[in-house]
Amino acid sequence: MGKVKVAILASGSGSNAEAIIKWASMTKHVQIACVVSDKKSALVLERAKKWSIPTLIFNKNKKETRHDFDQRILFELKEYSPDWIVLAGYMKLLTINFLNQFPNKVVNIHPSLLPLFPGKDGYGEAYKAGMKESGCTIHYVDEGMDTGLIIDQRKFSLIDGESFEDFKQRGLLIENEFYPSVLEKLFSESSED
Numbered sequence: 437m438g439k440v441k442v443a444i445l446a447s448g449s450g451s452n453a454e455a456i457i458k459w460a461s462m463t464k465h466v467q468i469a470c471v472v473s474d475k476k477s478a479l480v481l482e483r484a485k486k487w488s489i490p491t492l493i494f495n496k497n498k499k500e501t502r503h504d505f506d507q508r509i510l511f512e513l514k515e516y517s518p519d520w521i522v523l524a525g526y527m528k529l530l531t532i533n534f535l536n537q538f539p540n541k542v543v544n545i546h547p548s549l550l551p552l553f554p555g556k557d558g559y560g561e562a563y564k565a566g567m568k569e570s571g572c573t574i575h576y577v578d579e580g581m582d583t584g585l586i587i588d589q590r591k592f593s594l595i596d597g598e599s600f601e602d603f604k605q606r607g608l609l610i611e612n613e614f615y616p617s618v619l620e621k622l623f624s625e626s627s628e629d
């Protein structure tokens with residue numbers, strides 16, 4: 437059986453993307469085909485280059501519709517023929533035409549215990565709300581904002597007196613370990629189909 441091919445979409449620092457790239461490099465069955473970013477200055481692009489992963493950058497023109505933007509990405513992605521789309525800090529919603537090309541094969545990690553605190557600042561909102569227990573969620577992606585079917589969650593407690601920065605950093609390290617472990621399961625289950 438061939439390798440499962442993955443395209444990672446990311447807009448930011450890329451710690452999750454790099455954790456996934458690293459994990460894939462140690463497996464025999466997963467290949468990171470490319471890293472796609474909508475931000476040309478995103479650190480994730482440097483991380484991908486360090487691992488010799490092809491990078492694709494798309495700048496959304498103001499006049500361009502979300503549909504057209506996603507179509508552009510789709511067109512370029514064809515060359516890499518990904519089986520799965522893995523979002524890792526990708527800050528745009530995907531349109532239905534894009535999602536329909538990869539049925540049940542688009543996943544995301546979100547920094548809260550969904551359905552609590554969807555949106556851009558999961559850790560920030562959980563911290564401000566004084567949540568004693570927080571976590572991260574891996575879910576399938578639909579057209580909504582962090583509304584897709586939940587695959588798995590990892591909980592962790594707020595440490596007494598912990599600063600927001602420390603809390604967020606700790607959360608991110610947990611994500612970096614959790615995301616590859618969930619993908620491992622997901623890809624092996626789907627190859628049994």
Ligand code: GRF
Nearest residue numbers: 449450451452525545546547
């Ligand atoms: C993570 O907290 C992830 O859950 C959220 O965006 C952040 C991305 O961090 N969707 P990084 O770019 O992977 O370091």
